[in-house]
Amino acid sequence: MNHDQACDLLERLVNRVDTVIVGKRKEIELAVVAMLYGGHILLEDVPGVGKTLLVRTLAACLGGTFGRIQFTSDLMPSDVTGVTVYHNHNGQFQFRPGPIISNIVLADEINRAAPRTQSALLEAMEERKVTVDGETHTLPKPFLLLATQNPLEYEGTYRLPEAQLDRFLMRITLGYPGPDQEVEMLGRLQESRPVEELRPVLLPEEMVQMQRQVRSVFVDEVIKKYLVEVAQVSRNHPQTLLGISPRGTLAWMGASQAMAYIKGRMYVIPDDVKAVAEAVLSHRIVPRTEARMSGASGDKVVMDLLNQTSVPMFSRAKGLTS
Structure with a gap:
């Protein structure tokens, strides 16, 4: 598959999801960018705005296997990863895989489970494998975890540890639809459930092929220096307790490559970097307590960082210059 064919398929994918999730094309495109890089997504918002529906729609359009984990306070790690079962008739142990062993996994309301269960996801998210009773099981390709989370002030929620947040x-954030968009949504969903009628646009093996191509998207040294400079400033920012980690810098570059790829280019420009910055960086920044009390958030700190750091100039004729 060449790049032009891939872009056509990705455009079809975004359009197909847009027929179900009304008025959220930017958020849909960001989700597809994350899938192209092979990264995991945290959908954080109030209940009822379509977080779960977005994941189900993406899964229906991608094909492959789909696993859903409904996180509750009594969920055990083995409910996520699977369990080894002893069979009396043959005297052997057999592994019964959990829902995490799927191409696309919905971790619904992830912050309603206790930290012990949340930590069961860490190996799967980072290593693409799970270990049960000392035996390692490799996850299928592609493997994409999409987790939904309610705001922390809602009853029955736990804070995700920073180490886990950094792996997304x-x-x-989807947010509420506008009045016209909500009216359109009511019309679409009045007599049918469009997600149940969807057919795959992409096969899993095609997504894996695209992910390999994304890794070869060119990133100029000037762009790399800009990413590192923003990360360095975040670590010394007066409002931050925890800045952007090296993993975060690498994720930012990868998401920029995927954004360039979906836009039809095999090289990254500053617009790609800025387009994904807030989604990639805001949850990796922990503001100081006094800064939070004065209204600072990860999103605001990211915007401040981008305003403080000069963006590389881009010229079609001469390329990038500092």
Whole structure:
């Protein structure tokens, strides 16, 4: 598959999801960018705005296997990863895989489970494998975890540890639809459930091929220096307790490559970097307590960082210059 064919398929994918999730094309595109890089997504918002529906729609359009984990306070790690079962008739142990062993996994309301269960996801997210009773099981390709999370002030929620947040490529917020969009949504969903009628646009093996191509998208040294400079400033920012980690810098570059790829280019420009910055960086920044009390958030700090750091100039004729 060449790049032009891939872009056509990705455009079809975004359009197909847009027929179900009304008025959220930017957020849909960001989700597809994350999938192209092979990164995990945290969908954080109030209940009822379509977080779960977005994941189900993406899964229906991609094909492959789909696993859903409904996180609750009594969920055990083995409910996520699977369990080894002893069979009396043959005297052997057999592994019964959990829902995490799927191409696309919906971790619904992830912050309603206890930290012990949340930590069961860490190996899967980072290593693409799970270990049960000392035996390692490799996850299928592609493997994409999309988790939904309610705001922390809601009853029955736990805070995700920073180490786990850092493993999500993006945090995406959907927000409420506008009045016209909500009316359109009511019309679409009045007599049917469009997600149940969807057919795959991409096969899993095609997504894996695209992911390999994304890794070869060119990133100029000037762009790399800009990413590192922003990360360095974040670590010394007066409002931050925890800045952007090296993993975060690498994720930012990868998401920029995927954004360039979906836009039809095999090289990154500053617009790609800025387009994914908030989604990739905001959840990796921990503001100081006094800064939070004065209204600072990860999103605001990211915007401040981008305003403080000069963006590389881009010229079609001469390329990038500092």
